Amino acid sequence: MAEALTGEAILVATEEVLRRYGPAKATVVDVAKALGVSHGSVYRHFPTKAALREAVTRRWLDAIHVEMESVLDAEASAADNLRAWLQHLFDRKRLSHVDEPELFATFKVLVSESRAIPEYHIGHLVGQIARIISAGVETHEFVTDDIQRTAQAVWDATQVFHHPAHAQEWGNPHIQDAFDAVVSLVVAGLRYNRIPSATGDA
Amino acid sequence: MAEALTGEAILVATEEVLRRYGPAKATVVDVAKALGVSHGSVYRHFPTKAALREAVTRRWLDAIHVEMESVLDAEASAADNLRAWLQHLFDRKRLSHVDEPELFATFKVLVSESRAIPEYHIGHLVGQIARIISAGVETHEFVTDDIQRTAQAVWDATQVFHHPAHAQEWGNPHIQDAFDAVVSLVVAGLRYNRIPSATGDA
DNA sequence: GGACTGACAGATATTGAAATCTGTCAGCTG
DNA sequence: CAGCTGACAGATTTCAATATCTGTCAGTCC
Structure with missing residues (x-):
């Protein structure tokens, strides 16, 4: 089993996704994909996409x-x-x-x-x-x-x-x-x- | 017959059209319509829409x-x-x-x-x-x-x-x-x- | 039983066909 | 014949159907 999903790991992945796709195209689904989890998991750590950003x-x-x-x-x-x-x-x-x-x-x-x-x-x-x-x-x-x-x-x-x-x-x-x-x-x-x-x- | 179409009249009409429709929606056709002429006439006085603006x-x-x-x-x-x-x-x-x-x-x-x-x-x-x-x-x-x-x-x-x-x-x-x-x-x-x-x- | 999944409803974004616009010009008109 | 028209080609915009995304939550899996 992989390490537990942390807020910090999500932030790092989000930064990478933003860098790659830009602010208009980056989605929560992309972040989850980069982390190898479902996008529902991201919402356990950040209440909304805006809060994550x-x-x-x-x-x-x-x-x-x-x-x-x-x-x-x-x-x-x-x-x-x-x-x-x-x-x-x-x-x-x-x-x-x-x-x-x-x-x-x-x-x-x-x-x-x-x-x-x-x-x-x-x-x-x-x-x-x-x-x-x-x-x-x-x-x-x-x-x-x-x-x-x-x-x-x-x-x-x-x-x-x-x-x-x-x-x-x-x-x-x-x-x-x-x-x-x-x-x-x-x-x-x-x-x-x-x-x-x-x-x-x- | 109406007065001859002047560059000045076109500028006044364009300003009015811009005020009414905004920069994104204002067209040369609108300006011509406001002046009661065809849009081809506007191009006798200004070479392009950009020049008119x-x-x-x-x-x-x-x-x-x-x-x-x-x-x-x-x-x-x-x-x-x-x-x-x-x-x-x-x-x-x-x-x-x-x-x-x-x-x-x-x-x-x-x-x-x-x-x-x-x-x-x-x-x-x-x-x-x-x-x-x-x-x-x-x-x-x-x-x-x-x-x-x-x-x-x-x-x-x-x-x-x-x-x-x-x-x-x-x-x-x-x-x-x-x-x-x-x-x-x-x-x-x-x-x-x-x-x-x-x-x-x- | 706490962390995660995946299906779902409503909101948002994408797409491509149809409509409109820009700029040209041959011809009309007074 | 100088000034205007209106039809036209190519570029751009609009619009509606389609696809994707956000945020939720009942249920699954260690």
Whole structure:
């Protein structure tokens, strides 16, 4: 008898099926076939196809989160950390897009299927930006009166370089130049930024 | 006998047909029907359906270009002009998106059909940003060693607030707050920005 | 008796034949 | 004869019949 069927094994098989067939064609039956079980068995571990897809996506995003964490260097200046972090995120997404466009397209679709998933992903990464900015404020390298809001602004200002909707622009030969220009503008802004309060002031 | 059929009349009718049927369903036959002529006549004025769609789109974009031009105030500071200009562009697109979502979706499709059209539109608007920044540099309000590149960076950093791919986010109640945060960051950056040269330096 | 199967109902996707559309052009019309 | 028509060929879209898929569950098998 084969090993017992685990959720983890199903996730691995699902990722493989998605890679092979793409998000539109991949079916639960395909996953079951790849595992040599009936598709009913898959439903013992995941209540719906959507839940299965979401679990695969979370796995993939978690790997990115861990990887991004490792870019930070406690010794470096906040500006250098922010630059390196943004560059790494850009490189990661761009490489994924040019090297394995079908897999990238697959995850682009998966991420857009749920409201919770992008929220989870963006929340996590904006949190990492907030930590970088926070360190910068402590050393007086950066100025801001609302770290969370500023972190979100940095994220928003760099969307062209990580949002999948802009992936087609990443093939442009001048894209690295455009990236440097935006990041320089943002870092310069952080050194002197004082965002007026959202809801009103004197 | 009716008036002679003009290119302008065809454009007006095409816009109406697009508004009514949407970009997927609108046909040249529909346009001809609306004008009370045979569809062969439309082809005397526009060589292909694509050319007709492109002409309609250019008309629509030109109206935006003229409108954006009128926002600038020679008396105001460069920062105020930039803020007002970006805010107007954002409001224009957002209102169009919520008030007439089908028409907005239509033009979103039309713009994405051609490579030349977005280039034309973006080139024009980035040119307007460059003029604002240029004025700011002259009064020493802004610092930059490459106006064109910086203008492009300002455009890129604010994509979330004008690129149609992000239109769904414009319904978020905190979107104006996010806009203010990004614009403040960008304006702060312009006051002190010195982007390192693209191709290398000392 | 807990894990799995396979048959089933309703929902979704595929397919290919029929209908429509695009772009052309010879000829009509004022 | 300049501008328009309408019939036409090939490309594209529509639609309905057919096949497949999702999610359930009574029953089988260690």
